[in-house]
Amino acid sequence: MPLFKRNPFGHILFLKKMIIRIFGVISHGRYRKFNNLQIEGSEILRNLPDKNVLFISNHQTYFADVAAMFHVFNAALKGRDDSIKNVGYIWNPKLNIYFVAAGETMKSGILPKLFAYAGSVSIDRTWRSAGKNVNRQVKNSDISNIQKAIKDGWVITFPQGTTTPFKPIRRGTAHIIKTCKPVVVPIVIDGFRRSFDKKGLSIKKRNVLQSMVIKEPLDIDYDNETVAEIVTKIEYAIEQHPSFLKVLTVDQIEQLTKEEEELNKQREFWS
Numbered sequence: 001m002p003l004f005k006r007n008p009f010g011h012i013l014f015l016k017k018m019i020i021r022i023f024g025v026i027s028h029g030r031y032r033k034f035n036n037l038q039i040e041g042s043e044i045l046r047n048l049p050d051k052n053v054l055f056i057s058n059h060q061t062y063f064a065d066v067a068a069m070f071h072v073f074n075a076a077l078k079g080r081d082d083s084i085k086n087v088g089y090i091w092n093p094k095l096n097i098y099f100v101a102a103g104e105t106m107k108s109g110i111l112p113k114l115f116a117y118a119g120s121v122s123i124d125r126t127w128r129s130a131g132k133n134v135n136r137q138v139k140n141s142d143i144s145n146i147q148k149a150i151k152d153g154w155v156i157t158f159p160q161g162t163t164t165p166f167k168p169i170r171r172g173t174a175h176i177i178k179t180c181k182p183v184v185v186p187i188v189i190d191g192f193r194r195s196f197d198k199k200g201l202s203i204k205k206r207n208v209l210q211s212m213v214i215k216e217p218l219d220i221d222y223d224n225e226t227v228a229e230i231v232t233k234i235e236y237a238i239e240q241h242p243s244f245l246k247v248l249t250v251d252q253i254e255q256l257t258k259e260e261e262e263l264n265k266q267r268e269f270w271s
Contacts (some may be wrong), residue, residue: 007096009121009149017227023118030064030195035195037072038212039084039213040214041216057187059162061193066101066156077167097156098120104264121145124142160240178227186237
């Protein structure tokens with residue numbers, strides 16, 4: 001690879017590789033030491049094309065979710081089965097992995113700016129800005145950049161656009177799917193909200209069960225399914241449809257908490 005070869009966004013691939021390596025080594029222990037990430041479906045990743053793939057997922061922290069996916073994707077492509085054991089897989093990472101993120105988040109400090117160089121497709125949210133609700137038009141350049149990223153490789157997006165669970169799916173994701181016709185792979189994550197702070201930079205609690213389930217690609221009729229039908233399909237695929245929301249009694253919450261504590265004790269022993 002030429003030293004100064006760039007991707008479609010003008011990022012020097014050598015610098016991108018070094019950033020992914022450094023942050024990969026630093027963050028590895030967050031999923032293998034302080035907490036143990038449980039993975040399902042890594043074999044699905046090895047059967048995907050190199051380009052035109054869109055990953056849709058629920059969202060729990062700003063950065064820890066994406067970092068975990070970078071680990072899982074690269075580990076799977078290097079032959080790991082549902083494991084990120086031995087961080088050597090990050091030495092030669094897949095460089096055409098991107099993630100869609102709010103521009104204001106990716107400009108909020110030195111670390112986010114470095115994360116952005118690792119693969120962010122930054123967009124201006126149409127419904128939220130600086131902690132306030134807004135209502136503005138979608139920027140054509142944002143749509144164009146997402147399309148450019150999908151055409152070049154794998155793109156991770158969080159179609160709810162927020163870390164708050166069971167919020168509505170943004171219709172823009174369905175429009176992108178109908179336009180680009182990518183392979184759409186659902187991912188369901190859990191445990192990140194309990195183990196990290198909201199930004200996903202600080203460890204809030206150790207020995208929490210973290211999980212990532214990679215599902216088979218969705219069967220989508222790009223030409224005939226409506227945006228509303230695709231939105232509903234996304235809701236079910238990432239388990240954010242209202243039917244997944246259960247109202248629990250206080251006793252049930254206490255019981256689940258006890259069961260999770262017992263599982264965490266066992267997990268600590270197994271590790």
